Amino acid sequence: xxxxVMTKDYRHTLSVLVKHNLNTFSRIIGIFSGKGFELESxxxxxxxxxxxxxxTITTYGDEKTVEQIxxxxxxxxxxLKVTDLTHKKCIERELAIIKVSxxxxxxxxxMLIAQAFKAKVIDITTDKLALEVTGNTDKVDAMIExxxxxxxxxxxxxxxxxxxxEFQGAVNIN
Amino acid sequence: MDVPxxxxxxxxxTSDAQSHSGAEILIKTLxxxxxxxxxxxxxxxxxPVYDALFDNHDLKHVLVRHEQAGTHAADGYSRATGKxxxxxxxxxxxxxxxxxxxxxxxxxxIPLVVLTGQVPTSVIGNDAFQEADIVGITRPITKQNYLVRxxxxxxxxxxxxxxxxxxxxxxxxxxxxxxxMLNTKARFKGTKHVDIPSFKxxxxxxxxxxxxxxxxxxxxxxxxxxxxGGAILGEAWKxxxxxxxxxxxxxxxxxxxxxxxxxxxxxxLGMLGMHGTWYANMAMTECDVLLAVGARFDDRVTGRLNxxxxxxxxxxxxxxxSCIGKNVDVEVPIVGDVKRVIPAIDKLxxxxxxxxxxxxxxxxxxxxxxxxxxxxxxxxxxxMIKMISEITDGNAIVVTDxxxxxxxxxxxYQYNHPRSWITSGGLGTMGFGFPAxxxxxxxxxxxxxxxxxxxxxxxxxxxxxxxxxxYKVPVKIAIMNNACLGMVRQWQQLFFDNRTxxxxxxxxxxxxxxxxxxxxxxxxxxxxxxxxKEVLQKAMAIKDAPVLMDFSVVKEENCYPMVPSGAAxxxxxxxxxxxxx
Numbered sequence: 001x002x003x004x005v006m007t008k009d010y011r012h013t014l015s016v017l018v019k020h021n022l023n024t025f026s027r028i029i030g031i032f033s034g035k036g037f038e039l040e041s042x043x044x045x046x047x048x049x050x051x052x053x054x055x056t057i058t059t060y061g062d063e064k065t066v067e068q069i070x071x072x073x074x075x076x077x078x079x080l081k082v083t084d085l086t087h088k089k090c091i092e093r094e095l096a097i098i099k100v101s102x103x104x105x106x107x108x109x110x111m112l113i114a115q116a117f118k119a120k121v122i123d124i125t126t127d128k129l130a131l132e133v134t135g136n137t138d139k140v141d142a143m144i145e146x147x148x149x150x151x152x153x154x155x156x157x158x159x160x161x162x163x164x165x166e167f168q169g170a171v172n173i174n
Numbered sequence: 175m176d177v178p179x180x181x182x183x184x185x186x187x188t189s190d191a192q193s194h195s196g197a198e199i200l201i202k203t204l205x206x207x208x209x210x211x212x213x214x215x216x217x218x219x220x221x222p223v224y225d226a227l228f229d230n231h232d233l234k235h236v237l238v239r240h241e242q243a244g245t246h247a248a249d250g251y252s253r254a255t256g257k258x259x260x261x262x263x264x265x266x267x268x269x270x271x272x273x274x275x276x277x278x279x280x281x282x283x284i285p286l287v288v289l290t291g292q293v294p295t296s297v298i299g300n301d302a303f304q305e306a307d308i309v310g311i312t313r314p315i316t317k318q319n320y321l322v323r324x325x326x327x328x329x330x331x332x333x334x335x336x337x338x339x340x341x342x343x344x345x346x347x348x349x350x351x352x353x354x355m356l357n358t359k360a361r362f363k364g365t366k367h368v369d370i371p372s373f374k375x376x377x378x379x380x381x382x383x384x385x386x387x388x389x390x391x392x393x394x395x396x397x398x399x400x401x402x403g404g405a406i407l408g409e410a411w412k413x414x415x416x417x418x419x420x421x422x423x424x425x426x427x428x429x430x431x432x433x434x435x436x437x438x439x440x441x442x443l444g445m446l447g448m449h450g451t452w453y454a455n456m457a458m459t460e461c462d463v464l465l466a467v468g469a470r471f472d473d474r475v476t477g478r479l480n481x482x483x484x485x486x487x488x489x490x491x492x493x494x495x496s497c498i499g500k501n502v503d504v505e506v507p508i509v510g511d512v513k514r515v516i517p518a519i520d521k522l523x524x525x526x527x528x529x530x531x532x533x534x535x536x537x538x539x540x541x542x543x544x545x546x547x548x549x550x551x552x553x554x555x556x557x558m559i560k561m562i563s564e565i566t567d568g569n570a571i572v573v574t575d576x577x578x579x580x581x582x583x584x585x586x587y588q589y590n591h592p593r594s595w596i597t598s599g600g601l602g603t604m605g606f607g608f609p610a611x612x613x614x615x616x617x618x619x620x621x622x623x624x625x626x627x628x629x630x631x632x633x634x635x636x637x638x639x640x641x642x643x644x645y646k647v648p649v650k651i652a653i654m655n656n657a658c659l660g661m662v663r664q665w666q667q668l669f670f671d672n673r674t675x676x677x678x679x680x681x682x683x684x685x686x687x688x689x690x691x692x693x694x695x696x697x698x699x700x701x702x703x704x705x706x707k708e709v710l711q712k713a714m715a716i717k718d719a720p721v722l723m724d725f726s727v728v729k730e731e732n733c734y735p736m737v738p739s740g741a742a743x744x745x746x747x748x749x750x751x752x753x754x755x
Contacts, residue, residue, distance in 0.1 A: 019372065023321070027313055034314050064499070071496035077318040077338055080372045 009060045011040070011137075013085040013092060013162050014069070019078040020046060020053035028055060028079070031072045037061065041094075041159030052080075056161045058137070085162050089169075092136045092162035097122070098144065099130045101151035110150060117143045128153055136160075193359040196325045196351070197222035200289070202362050203332045205232050209260050211251060211616060212236070212289075213244040217264025218304060219291025222356035236616065236645060239637035241268050243609035245275020246635070249284050250610030251617040253596045254571055256409060258285040258339050259613065265291040266304030269350075270311065274603060276346045277315040281600025282430060283407055285344035287335050288312075294354040295323060309350050317345035325358040330365070337368040342375030343494040344407055375493060379510035379518060387465065387489040387506050388522035394463035396531045397423045400446070400475075403430025403599065404468015404492060410513040411435070411592040414467060417520045422528070424535055426454040428469050429584055430599040436590040438568075443535070444544070447475040448737045449581040452542030453535055455735070455743040458483050460534070465519075466490040468512045471501040472600070481742025491515045542748065544585055547731075551702055555579065555654055555727045558706065559586035562624055562652060565710045570622040571596065571614050573649075575607035575631025578660035581733045583626045605634030608651060612642055615649045622650065622714060629655045629683050639693040642720040650713050651722045656729045657683055664732045668753050669739070690722040697722040 018024050025044055032039040038060040047054050059069060066084065073082045085092070100110050107129060114121060114131050117139065123130035133143050137160055144152070194202065200223060204212070211234045216224045227235050238244040241263040248259025259279075263272050269290040279286045293302040309321045318338045320331050328351075335347040391397055405414050411434045418425045418441050425435045426446040435442055446454035455477075458464070464486040469475070476482040479501065489506040490498050498507040508515055546556040559582050562570075568588040573596040574580040580597055589595050596614055598606040611625035632653055642649055654660075662677040690697025698713065698721070700706040706725055713721040735746045738753065747753045 023309060023313070023319070026310070030314050068496065068500060075494065075496055077370065077373050 009038075009062050009065070010086065012059050012061065012066045013090065013160055014057045014059065014073070015083045015085055015162055015164070016055040016057060016073055016079060017047065017081040018053050018055060018076075019080070020051050021078065024076065024078040025053075025055065027076050028057075028073065031069070031076070032059070035072065037065065037069050041157070043159045043161050056159070058160050083164060085164055089165040089167070090162050091165055092160055093134055094137050094140050094160045095132065095134045095158040096140045096144070096155060097130060097132050098147060098155045099123075099128050099153040100147050101127060101153055102129055103127050104150055110147075113143070113146055119143065192361075194362050195222060195226070196322075196328050196356040196358055196360065197226040199325070199328050199360060199362050200332065200351070200356070201226050201230055201233060203329050204260065206364065206366070207333065207336050209258075210234060212260040212262050213238050213247045213251070213613065214262030215239075215241050215244055215264070215268060217268045217291060219265035219293060219353045220262060220268070220289075220351070220356070222353065223262065223289075223291070223351075235262070236641065238609065238641050240635060241271035242274050242605070243612075243635045243638045243641070245272045245286065245288065246278065246603075246606050246609035247613035247616075247638075247641075248286055249275060249279050249606075250573060250596055250613030252279075252284050252286060252613075253610070254593055254614035254617045256593065257617075258287055258336060261286065261288045263288070263290050264304065265293055265308070266306045268304075269308035270306055273311060273315065274601075274605075276312055276348065278598050278601045278603045278606060279346040280315045280317070282403060282598065283344050284346065285339040286346040287332075287339050288316075288346060288348040290348060290350050291356075292321070292350045292352040295352045296354065298352065308348065312348050315346070316348050319348040319350070321350045322352065322355050325355045325360040328355060328360065329363055330368075333366070333368050334370060337370065338373060342373070343404075343497075376495070376509045377493075377511045377514060379491065379508040379515040381518075383506050383508045384515060384518045385522055387508065388519045390463050390487055390489060390506065391421065391423070391465060391519070392524040392526055394526045395528060396460060396462040397421075397465065397526055397528065398457050398461035398463070398486075399423050399425045399465045399467060400428070400458065400469055401425060401431040401434045401467045402428045402469025405431055405434035405512055406592050408468060408493065408512045409592075410468070410511075410516055413513055413516040413520070415439070417516050420520065421523060421525045422532075423465075423526070424457055424532075426450070426457060428472070428475055428599075429597065431469065432584060432595040433589040433592045437588050438590050445584050446743070447472075448477070449585065449733055449735065450737075451544060451585070452735050452746065452748065453538035455737065455746055456538050457535055459742070459744040461486045464488045466492075466504075467516065468492060470497045473501070476501060476743070477737045477745070478740060478742040481744065483743075542735075545734075546586060548703065550704075553700065553703055553706055553725055553727045555582050555656070555731050556586050557703060558652070558654060558725055558727060559583050559626065561703070561706060561710060562626065563587040565707075565714060566622055566624060570594070570624045571618060573597070573607050573611035573614055573623060573625045575627040576602045576604045577628050577631065577662075578656075578664065578733045579626055579628045579654040581661075582654075604631040607631055608649075609635055609638050609641075611649045611651070612638060612645075612647050615647045616645065623648070624650045624652055626652050626654065628660060629653055629657060629679065629686075630659045632686075633684075636689065639690070639695065639720070639722075643693050643695050646719050648717050649720050651720065652710075653686055653722070653724050655683070655686070655724055655726050656731075657681070658729065661733070667732070668750070686722060686724040695720050695722060697724065699724045699726070701726045
């Protein structure tokens, strides 16, 4: 996915409930490529309800742009619901697997960082550690920043998945 | 929007338990949906459908000579009637040839159902002969598209396709039909009800917004109504006309909205935009309350955005929410069907006190009228349009291609009826005019259909002369022949130092009259207004066959007023001299 980040604009997380078919998925991606909207990450998977799928999109843009994105998504025939989670209390998670070089500083220092981020060590070789981290995108970003100086050999991020919190009061149990 | 009357079931549901091939189900479903005409071209993958058509006499199949022309003809048929146009093409090149026609319909929101053959499901993806991923290719230019993978779904997919094409903001829908689906047997269900939970267009406007709009219009000092193609598609011309007349508010129409408000009425300011009238563009610039009705603030309408109608409070009615606030910020957005929203505003609005505004507009109209140059020895293009308007009494269906002739036809023909102006506005497709005119003429056998075209656009699909002759379609082709691509040449003259790069055909054009003769139809030529009048009168008297008229016009005439590219509406120019400055 494109990772061009327009810093002056706001990051939006959109949760889109659709009929499960690849044509619909392609139509939705096509809106972003065809109309020149930003797309940071996208996840697509089946919903609990058979025949349905949920697409979680993170995008960047000002309010007007994101409103247009919203409207265009709504215009796709097989889209049932679009929820912009940006200004709502939501539960958002992303998973990343990061292979870090231990050549410079040895394993303990890297493991200490992993511990601080509540990341798990899932593979160890002579010169690398593979870490699994989950959290909101900011947390994953932060951990990657901290690990960069040690040398990230490879990395895979899942993109965000998110849902609206049932309780919209001021509670944060992250 | 309710299902249009034309889509209402024509037969009683059949409880026929007998099984039919997919091809037969296709034909039965089309008939059940009230389709009477389809435009198509056969080929390997759709042969099962053609075989089913061989014995069918309820459905008229028009054999075009190119699939692109087929989509344009179906498009013209739809624009003239409001019914969805139906196209049938084979797989691969058959499908890809429909692409320009589909994109044309998409940009102008025309309901089309395009049926394409496909290679059998077992070989899809194997680069089989005449295989193309037409669903992938047409995804951005269709409202929805389908690949039928189970013959048991074929009927419901077709019903959905027609429902989606014609409801909400209309548009093209493509259904791709693998050959094995057309041969496999299934049951025809005849279930007419279509329910798509994810597709429920908003019809009724938001009442508080409607009340606010009515208040703003009643209190306006310089109001303007700006009517687009949505008023035609939504069949709201009567509502718009009554509303504007009762409130006595000036009305300007877009290229796509011509005919939605009669130009013979005193409230009409004609068309606005790049080649709009001076007074319409000035009214747009100066107005204080703007009511946009089924229009989308296209760049050809607005000109430079930061110079567009800066002092107006804007109300925008549109059935497609994504059209609202896209290019221009709007104070009162109303998502809904114009046919329902306009009467709702009408109920609450009072005629505003705007006599001063009318005085201003009348003085603009007096000082800057549209000019029709005339001469005895040569045909000015504007004169040609005016004469066609007079000879047809403003009652013909005018179909055009794209370019100078299109803009002159928009300016100088007086449009008093809806669905009487058919043009490719959004995509600007050259080659559209002639096949679309064939479709319109077949849809409306009682009306005169004049295809005003250029020597450039006409040459893009001249193969359709054979179709017009075969079906005795009484379309009157009026070629505005300036032996060049007039609008390209005009831009090159004005903005590229008159370097007419590849825009002049000169003597390399064919002899169009001989061409007509070769196809076995009548062709006539005129080089001066006297001849033009005779030719037009003769042509209009012919009611059972196509006629081609080749009018040699003044070559270097330019179309004005013109808002130069990048300029604001009020910076429009009215002559070559003014443009140089």
